[in-house]
Amino acid sequence: MRSYGQYCAVARALDVVGDRWALLIVRELLLRGSCRYTDLYGGLPGIATNLLAGRLRDLEGAGVVRRVDAPPPVATTVYELTSRGSGLAPVLHALGTWGGDLMAQPQGADEFRSHWLALPISRLTDSTPDGPPVTIEIRTGDQPLIVETVDGNVRARPGIAEHPDAVLVGAPDVVMAVLRGHLDLTEAERRGLRLDGDAAAIQRLRPAPWSEG
Amino acid sequence: MRSYGQYCAVARALDVVGDRWALLIVRELLLRGSCRYTDLYGGLPGIATNLLAGRLRDLEGAGVVRRVDAPPPVATTVYELTSRGSGLAPVLHALGTWGGDLMAQPQGADEFRSHWLALPISRLTDSTPDGPPVTIEIRTGDQPLIVETVDGNVRARPGIAEHPDAVLVGAPDVVMAVLRGHLDLTEAERRGLRLDGDAAAIQRLRPAPWSEG
DNA sequence: CGGCATCCTCTTTGATACTG
């Protein structure tokens, strides 16, 4: 990107990550850790492959992304965030919080990848942190997601839960609305959600109060 | 901007404010409140006037910016943020915090407007909130800035202080480094900073601990 | 003047095809 040529921290930050696709590439690396080129490409539907290659070069040059030659089991180069790149997490959370209101518009023709849910889910809290940890499986996109509570925090990762307290199956926008607390379970079931197991496990997940504004 | 076409809160946020210049327009409106077109244009050196007009249209359509026909004393239309637009403040602060490290590179040929300092300054705290409030005048860009502590918080606004505890005069990058605590006063004076008044007043301004990461 | 709209050139993006 052309520099804005302004001696302002926001402008200088945008000189580095203000390019189209740049922050979404950071999102992918933040959510998935080390990624091969093809993993990134798959998690960024709509990007042109030459642009992905170009942005990775730029971000590497800016010290946001690092290329690593992975050892034999993988035997290819992978991309990961530098610590400088991980420092962009608050930017993505702020954008995600602000953009959350735009998720009420239905999914429409938008692409969806289930691991994208990990970002808003990590902003939830366990409303009963002293209770036993809960495990929820969410099946809603390209792959199932395991959601677990740990010390009041909530994390999501791809995978199939062994003994989940609840399993949630439905369209991404319905699942999202339930997790955001904007849709109660009965209404959600009317909109195609299927819930197996303990509804109370779902109810324990609450938006963190400080992440609202 | 073309939509990313992804059902993800970050992508949807960037559909609205990911365009080049969009977040800097929000920065201007956040820092200066209501603005005439020309004020915005002056605070965004480098932007093309047709782009500014176009972005303002887009942001108005997205509910981020509002046009107001100002009453007689001004007698022109002014732009301001909607509440939705003000909600972008955390995004700008996150970007500014991340970009702050890039401010160590000297100003070079970059343009500078002194009101841009208000954003990082508002992230400072008064390390001695129980002491008497302090007022500092900073003269470093196109116009002087009054910095005041109120209840442990620090605010900046354009203007000339009547009885400042200290006056800081120097190049933007030196002033910035001092405020960020990356340069002590003696070293800063070697780099052209002039300080009149009480050095202790400056020392009371400290980066807020939670805004570091 | 303040507040844009037009016109033109140059750069970036997007879509797809191709290669080691």
Add this chain to the structure above:
DNA sequence: CAGTATCAAAGAGGATGCCG
């Protein structure tokens, strides 16, 4: 798999023109 090459379309940048 991990990109590069090619090319058309969209967007940005810059100058200038118009209108109350």
